Amino acid sequence: AENEPPWGTPCTQLLVFIATPGCDGFPSLDSKENYKLSVSEDSLLLSADAIWGALRGLETFSQLVGRDENGTYYINKTEIVDFPRFPHRGLLLDTSRHYLPLRAILETLDVMAYNKFNVFHWHIVDDPSFPYESLTFPELSKQGAFNAMTHVYTANDVQTVIEYARLRGIRVIAEFDTPGHTLSWGPGAPGLLTPCYLGKDPSGTYGPINPILNSTYQFVTSLFKEVSTVFPDFFLHLGGDEVDFTCWKSNPKIRAFMKEMGFGEDYKKLESFYIQRLLNIISSLGKGYIVWQEVFDNRVKVRPDTIIHVWKENSAPYMEEMANVTKAGYRALLSAPWYLNRISYGQDWMAAYQVEPLKFEGVPEQKDRVIGGEACMWGEYVDVTNLAPRLW
């Protein structure tokens, strides 16, 4: 023919072959995300062990398709064998400091998929607000949300997020951070938080969860029983960071308890007392857990399969913490250098890019315990009006 186009016969089909589909299941830490992509004149073939790999390969394929000046779509001949270096590649969104409407979360999940992220760490509640609508304790969001009608996540909303994420190979790990970061829990759960004292009288303000009452543990058991059912992932994030001891110290009943237990003046022991009981509750519910690094730093007795989330940038170089955590036998997640809420002028993406998660002194077994990391977008200064351009 006279006007033979420079490219070959048009490709009309991308064949996707999956060894063990499991399309109805949920992604997990052990999911296989490797894939092979083969592009040649006569065939477009994407093959993967599991559906999760097929999703990653599909994303890559979509990025390889180009368009020329005439509007023709084309793809270069290529052979790709790809798999992730780290199995846990997460993004944290904070829906307590500012409520994020569902569409903002779903949009974020889309962009996560474009970037092959596979964990959505949902820091759903915290001091400022409690938007999670609990079936067991409806008062929590009724009293604790910024607005109980407009600034909540219903059971339906949560399921929508989980399914939307699943279809993109993204795990949803919910974080119900305790015993600190719980001020918004107070209004809907009277008696849960520690009343602070000014001398002999209650001051009217509240502190972390009250670790000395049986009612606390009953509450926690019931709430997490619900949370365990609602969120299908094996792991829950239990928080455990930044517990301020001032309120505990001011409360006479707590001081008496400290004496009784022989904790002396070491409130870290009280914190550990609470955390340990919490961890046991979660374990009995058949879930695994991730905790912020303080839980490890304060020597709480945790299960060997606990994942420690390293976030502190200031106190000691975080690579030292990574070394210590993995040396002690625990798996580690790195977030410290990736607090994307801390904006600055210029191309700060470079600093994030240059982080080498395994740059610490340790034996290979230690390095294997680093399962990945998370970019965090804390919400103090972020809501739907600026989330997307700040994060991406």
Place this chain on the structure above:
Amino acid sequence: RYYEYMFGQSRRWKRGHRPLGGRAEPELLQLQVVIEARDPGCHSYPHLASSEAYHLTVTEPVAILKADEVWGALRGLETFSQLVHEDDYGSFLVNESEIDDFPRFAHRGILLDTSRHYLPLKSILTNLDAMAFNKFNVLHWHIVDDQSFPYQSIYFPELSDKGAYSYNHIYTPTDVHLVIEYARLRGIRVVPEFDTPGHTQSWGKGQKDLLTPCYSGERPTGSFGPVNPILNTTYDFMTKFYKEISSVFPDAYIHLGGDEVNFDCWKSNPEVKEFMKKQGFGTDYAKLESYYIQKILDIVSSYNKGYVVWQEVFDNKAQLKPDTVVQVWMGNNYAHELSSVTAAGFTAILAAPWYLDYISYGQDWKKYYSVEPLNFPGSEKQKKLLIGGEACLWGEFVDATNLTPRLWPRASAVGERLWSSRNVTDLQDAYERLTNHRCRML
């Protein structure tokens, strides 16, 4: 549009019914707007000396907004719209008030940079709306620079043909008129900046021989520097170009730039060196820069336009007309610069502490709010020469995807600083009003 601003966004899901018991509340039926001047100015353009003062009396049954000129009426209308609020039942309320208001500074500007990144028209217009919500009255349009030349010139179409990022990244004459008119209806002046002799890489693509060819030894390197100040063709071009600019942009002022001129290229060029010798400039290239600037200033003056220049033009001792406006932008000890500029008798506008493109973590609006422009050593007469300031959003890292959340509401802090009295400085009070204002702007 103010009707829509006040009543359009009802927050209530459904209009609840107020208990009918107390229907004796006073009702406001009308806002009467009275403009006193013989020529209210509705068909003219705002300018530096426009009157923006207004008097607002809110009382039943009719509220009165009085202003000398239409520009004051616009400011008063904005204030009135901010006073109207909604209660839990969906009723709109306004408190009885008596307000006598006028701006502290006459020049309250926002700088947008459409060269580093093209900004679609929509982005610019949205920004003009936001400016009106904050009583800003000058859009300093830094329209072209090194990276791209999006301004479609009538006399020199090659400039944008060759210099814009693409044909889709252009401001046609219609676009420009739209911006000017949209701004005018909000009492906002559009002051264009065509920055020369530096910051002109994109001009060279469509205008041969405009820029100075750089040399390495005897040979041209192929790269170019600032506008070539020694050629007659340069001034022929500028004469014709500024003729167009003067007629396209109705404001009395044009910003001529004059900042950050790198002398290396000039120093490398043998013809330039020869010229320096002939003129007796020695090795002081600031003199060459001033020689160029002065000729441009004369060209622009001949079109009856006033001009604004960046501080270097003053610092390098060019001969400026007495009514030149000097824009102080360098962060190092800007107070000292303000003293120098005003001591020499020139009008000044302050931008140095308000480079909003320099983002940082946390509530940085507080540091913008805390700036006191008149905190510089000088007499009363000098202080009067500081006519205002500008919040600048340079475009290196800004385009339509992030402009609005990056600029607002941080620029609101600058807006208040420039409009309100010197003693309005309480951060806590400002915080409360700013958070409400932000939600209102959304």
